[in-house]
Amino acid sequence: MLQVERVNTFYGKIHALKDISLTVKEGEIVAVLGANGHGKSTLLKTVCGLLPPNSGDILFCGTRINNLPMHKVVKMGIVYVPEEKNLFQDLTVKENLLLGAYNSRARKDREKNLNTVMELFPRLGEREHQIVATLSGGERQMLAMGRGLMSSARLILIDEPSVGLAPSLKADVFKKIREINRERRITVILVEQEVASTLAISDRGYVMKDGRIVYEDESSNISIEIIQKLYLR
């Protein structure tokens, strides 16, 4: 479904992604692991169009998307759920969700998607008319993911959803991601620091270090020892 081929991305002079190649098959949950600052978020930002790559190609269902403006990438079916969430602070929960379906492909499904998201995250329904600034951390995470789902995306890029959450909420997040993948059939690329939980729900995993991919395998084959060795090397 997604093919990243030899992508290089720079932040000014900093070479953040070095010759990255990876593939994602439809229906998978693919994990991207690695310590902070090693390029995981940059990878997601490059794939979704927020940060255009300096070289290399990104193909989504066979179409080259690397130089498309972001609104076109969203329209094609890729949505990014950033670590910072980037929610609209002074808008209500419902308004944030409605905007999630802004792209023209999702517009006709707006009501349907809204119901789906409310079923998945009932707490959002309770807080429908509250503005974002009044929500808790866990609720904001739900809203960020809900807004992503509103876009009728086929591929969701989720960046560190569990960060800053209490352990029970963290577990919920992973459960929801698995539910979204299995029941709604949405492909997921998950960037995370919670290695064990991530490997538990994902099909395959990549490990990044210094902007490169240094390891790749089925999640079931990736052990904690391998991870520790890679992080600490």
Place this chain on the structure above:
Amino acid sequence: MGISTLFINAVISGIILGSLYSVMSMGLTIIYGVGRIFNFVQGAFVLWGGYFAWLFSVEYKFNYVLSFVLAVAILFILGWVIDRSMLFPLRKKPNFGINSVLVTLGLAIVMCTAGDVIFGTRFKTIDKLVEGVLKIGKFTVTYHDISIFVIAVGLLLLIEICLRKTILGMALRAISQDPVGARIVGINFDRLYALTLAIAAALGAISGILLAPRYFIAPVVGWETLFKAVIIVIFGGLGSLRGTLVSAFALGILESFVSAYIGMFWVSPMWFILLILVLFVRPKGLFGKWA
């Protein structure tokens, strides 16, 4: 008593002026809130709204309402075209902040001067929207002034409704609150930037056409308008719609009182003093953000 008649007339006049100023300045605020640039062409939009209304209603002798609508439509398109042709190419390049100032200011100079060249240097005016005066006891108000107020309030309400209830309005508010978030949901910024400039041009044109019958049409109007709009918008807090509204009415009433009690010639100095006050004392304005 004589004094209270003066007072009430000044208040009425001030409210009408305030409503006109709101429409005039709202475009600046919206553009700043969404596009984060200062639109120096706003005054020229007001001026050219007047010019086109004059061209159609006086020169070509079209029906007044038709002329009004045509002039506003032309300015709307002009605003869109200006954004796509001049600002869009610059957005991708560095130094957009200063470049946008240079472009909009330069364009303002060209448009205001071109007015003289294209339409002739004689001061022009157009008919009032509605002739006649309304007398309530000792107070008189022209019907034209009443219609200014009605139209202005109607427009402001329309803007408020669009911003709060329509998806497009939400999208504009979203861009001003979190541009990255707005990209994430797939909002096409370029199209919305053009739309905001078009709306600002249309609003400017409307205020210009309403203003013209009680004033005149000449390049100096473009500059006066820009000057006042800038002060109003900074005073109210850049990017805050509510702030612009309050500020426009407050300063409109102030101008009216200065004119009534101190003298018409003191209006210009009043605005200069306001400019200095605003820039030195409270550059953030009354409300600091997009409300």
